[in-house]
Amino acid sequence: MKLNLLVRFMIGFFLLQSVLASAEEARPLQANVVVEAQVQRLSEELRCLVCQNQTIADSHAELAQDLKQEIREMAAKGMSDQAIIDYLVARYGDFVRYRPPLKASTLLLWLGPFALMLAGAIGLVVMLRRREKMVADKPLTAVEARKVRELLDKDS
Amino acid sequence: MKRFLLPLIIFLVMVGFLAVGLHLDPREVPSPLVGKPAPAFDLPLLDQPEKTFSPKQMLGQVWLLNVWASWCVACREEHPLLVALSKAKLVPLYGMDYKDTRAEAQQWLNEGGNPYEANAMDIDGRVGIDYGVYGVPETYVIDKSGMIVYKQIGPITEQVLSNKIMPLVERLQAQ
Numbered sequence: 001m002k003l004n005l006l007v008r009f010m011i012g013f014f015l016l017q018s019v020l021a022s023a024e025e026a027r028p029l030q031a032n033v034v035v036e037a038q039v040q041r042l043s044e045e046l047r048c049l050v051c052q053n054q055t056i057a058d059s060h061a062e063l064a065q066d067l068k069q070e071i072r073e074m075a076a077k078g079m080s081d082q083a084i085i086d087y088l089v090a091r092y093g094d095f096v097r098y099r100p101p102l103k104a105s106t107l108l109l110w111l112g113p114f115a116l117m118l119a120g121a122i123g124l125v126v127m128l129r130r131r132e133k134m135v136a137d138k139p140l141t142a143v144e145a146r147k148v149r150e151l152l153d154k155d156s
Numbered sequence: 157m158k159r160f161l162l163p164l165i166i167f168l169v170m171v172g173f174l175a176v177g178l179h180l181d182p183r184e185v186p187s188p189l190v191g192k193p194a195p196a197f198d199l200p201l202l203d204q205p206e207k208t209f210s211p212k213q214m215l216g217q218v219w220l221l222n223v224w225a226s227w228c229v230a231c232r233e234e235h236p237l238l239v240a241l242s243k244a245k246l247v248p249l250y251g252m253d254y255k256d257t258r259a260e261a262q263q264w265l266n267e268g269g270n271p272y273e274a275n276a277m278d279i280d281g282r283v284g285i286d287y288g289v290y291g292v293p294e295t296y297v298i299d300k301s302g303m304i305v306y307k308q309i310g311p312i313t314e315q316v317l318s319n320k321i322m323p324l325v326e327r328l329q330a331q
Contacts, residue, residue: 049185049290049291050290050291052182062255062281063281063290066280066281066285067285070282070285089188090188091188091189091285091286091287091288092185092187092188092288092290093185093186093187093188093288094188095185095186
């Protein structure tokens, strides 16, 4: 039964193949759950500078992958979140952070929306006050009162 | 008349903001490295892998470090300008070949001409991260003390070269 042997060999070969293929997917570094959690947490805080409206976690840009790897290595060395963020800020500036720190150069960024809202609220109050004054009851003059009565009478 | 004044003012202010916004490049992120010493590295040369290049070797000179790659489209744009610059011999230009392969880099230099004194190979992009590289090409002006004085993100244009980089280089060389 030569054919039988060949079939068996082929089945064995394909099984082995699938085992090898799945073995490749597990990455040794990801075994460390704590490190991976830190990498995930940090990469959601950091901006990918190539595709600026994505975090490093979301981005598939090569630089984002590199940075993730860099973060992973620093995390594996036991560096704190703050130390890793400082490392990247020293190279890429505050822009790399999705939550920029509050300081003189970012004051407008942080307070701008509130200032706009305040301006809007003040504008609204002023407008409402003015409108209130416009429709305030004014006693009708005798002529006006007669006109009103005439019009009303005509209608009914 | 007065009731149109306020909307008009708001409109003009908005136009002003938008006009300024149109001329800002969101890709241009101010580098925190300007005013700091150029990060140290020791990378193999493109042509002689057994030799290395380090910014230390350039102490005492004003020089340009241009980060490029053969896969970088915008690099093609600035390349003729770099070749012209190197011919003028006003300032030494060194290259850092970023995430590239030797063969492709060499082919690119054979085709477009080689403006660089030497090229350091940053194959895995590690040194690039130290330099805050996020979009090639990038060019650094480094002074005699090894300090980064200016960083150009994106291709160098004739305007940038004659209005910014060259006056800066001349000033630094005179120091």
